[in-house]
Amino acid sequence: MTTVQIPAEPESIPRVKAVFDDIRATRKTDYVNNFWRALAFDAALLESTWAEVKSLMAAPSQLDPLTKELIYIAVSVANGCSYCVHSHSAAARAKGMTEAQHAELLAIISLAAKTNHLVTALQVVVDPAFDTSARS
Amino acid sequence: MTTVQIPAEPESIPRVKAVFDDIRATRKTDYVNNFWRALAFDAALLESTWAEVKSLMAAPSQLDPLTKELIYIAVSVANGCSYCVHSHSAAARAKGMTEAQHAELLAIISLAAKTNHLVTALQVVVDPAFDTSARS
Amino acid sequence: MTTVQIPAEPESIPRVKAVFDDIRATRKTDYVNNFWRALAFDAALLESTWAEVKSLMAAPSQLDPLTKELIYIAVSVANGCSYCVHSHSAAARAKGMTEAQHAELLAIISLAAKTNHLVTALQVVVDPAFDTSARS
Amino acid sequence: MTTVQIPAEPESIPRVKAVFDDIRATRKTDYVNNFWRALAFDAALLESTWAEVKSLMAAPSQLDPLTKELIYIAVSVANGCSYCVHSHSAAARAKGMTEAQHAELLAIISLAAKTNHLVTALQVVVDPAFDTSARS
Amino acid sequence: MTTVQIPAEPESIPRVKAVFDDIRATRKTDYVNNFWRALAFDAALLESTWAEVKSLMAAPSQLDPLTKELIYIAVSVANGCSYCVHSHSAAARAKGMTEAQHAELLAIISLAAKTNHLVTALQVVVDPAFDTSARS
């Protein structure tokens, strides 16, 4: 039950089929998950969103693939996005996250949330020592 | 201008001094940042908070020290904690984060926020394929 | 499964019935959605909430009815309120939101979330040029 | 530096003066804090906001005045509103909050944030036992 | 459908059984709710989380047990944690929260959210009068 009308046969739309084919080829799987199926209601939004996700998450870069998923999970938890927590936890496992790493990720996310709220409740003043512009 | 009365001479309080000394020894620096100085208004809260941060962030574990800071930054940004973003960005740099890694971290955090909001606006239904309990 | 006991026959309570009747008359529909049914557990809270919603969202004002729903959806997405996203997306469609406008709304909401997180991660300093008090 | 033009002499506007006078009389103080001064840019918004705050926070009710302030602080911290954290922490102290209570409040808020994030990261399923409708 | 593999027979793990037994003894109930069952995937995380919750929420302290639950609900609502809202609303009822107190809690939480957003939209400047350090 999404808020948009999802096309019943999305792959009959050429632009949608092209994106779905690229998702399958990039991820080496036949499965296209519901996020992309929902985005298929608007081909342009589907294309631009996939292009950005592919470019950042599927290409070799400064950070390794698993670290990128851990960061993605952390943001998704803090933003309260259930679907995103599910999909990126699954992606992290697919990229090798062990159960022990998962437990540690949860411990760090929840500790960060704890100190975030403590700092906000205390209204701690930023230390001049953190000033990056003074560092170079 | 915090919301609590910060002790003028925190290290005259033995329990506070013990924590500050441990912070300095653990981090190999003379500097104790404002978060700990503000928490010094309540020695028990200072002790338990430092114990938890030290145990998770300063001890060898499943994830490497820099990855842990990147996760911490991600949560702090999503929770809108300015002080925490400053302090953990400084910590990540101290642990070796390059400028290129910083730029990629920002790109991932902001992309995650973008798709978090897209998913929430679409109210995407969770794929049964993400079910962990069905996996073993 | 709400957190309060919803009255089985809410319209047997005169104050509740009066609000439900006004909702039906104002919206020109027989349907009273679950939010109001849940609020019926406390007649005073139901009355004050409906009075405020009616006054702002159902009366002619500075902004047109569809724009007001788009703003409401935007806040509801950012606050992660699933029910609110569903109900106000339905309301926006009822007030004429086209599929293309819906797609653009989603693009703007998710871009705003992206730059919100970028700005917070960068801790950008507010430009003096944005000072309203200097403008008049 | 607010986003609206604050009237230089707000009390020259009769509707604004009436609200400010009522704030002073209700709170038994000469001081009108910046929130109300900023809201003075729109007399109707000032009037309706003050009426709601006065009715809930300043009148005798089910919960005692200090408990109400603690709840207000908790929401304000979780929503990341710096000004609100400052103003309601000051209000709580004025209503008798001790330093030890303040420390405990911070401990509870930050623990709640921690378990909120843990639950979201785990995507815990709601227990049927929590169903209120099954209770009566 | 959680994101971790929940042990089918958690109490066959001695460390998990010890925590579950303590939960039952502390709360004087046979029921162990899903949060603790999900956390059982990692005994250390289960132990440390329960120790913290027990210490703050189940032991006599500065604030009475019901007030502590009301604060917990407030944070959980603002953080958008559905499960937590359910579990702590049930806990508050078990600790004596009346329907009228529940209604008032909801009114205060939602009013705080309203003024939090107003203040953020206005970008109100913090009053020097709120400075705690100037108070002693």
Next chain:
Amino acid sequence: MTTVQIPAEPESIPRVKAVFDDIRATRKTDYVNNFWRALAFDAALLESTWAEVKSLMAAPSQLDPLTKELIYIAVSVANGCSYCVHSHSAAARAKGMTEAQHAELLAIISLAAKTNHLVTALQVVVDPAFDTSARS
């Protein structure tokens, strides 16, 4: 005091100068605000972010320019981004937002926040009537 090292002479970097020139041309102003100056620490991130903002916010589209800014402000307030609230409130004024429209925007944002929190506290179940897929 941002978390990255802002180039002292950003326009000596050709890719940065090209973006700044396009910002000036698109917005018909000499002023380049701090967000873009901070992003200049990474030319690729600056380019992709500006391209997306320009495409959505500066080009003719389904929604009029002022409505787009109002939506942007709404998300920025709910996400607690002070800088974004300042910059987009200034942009909305530049695009014709009157003081009365600003007041109404604030009233709607804060009402939405209020009902978002009410709905989350009540855990209202989504009405089947909101199902879009059943509508066509």
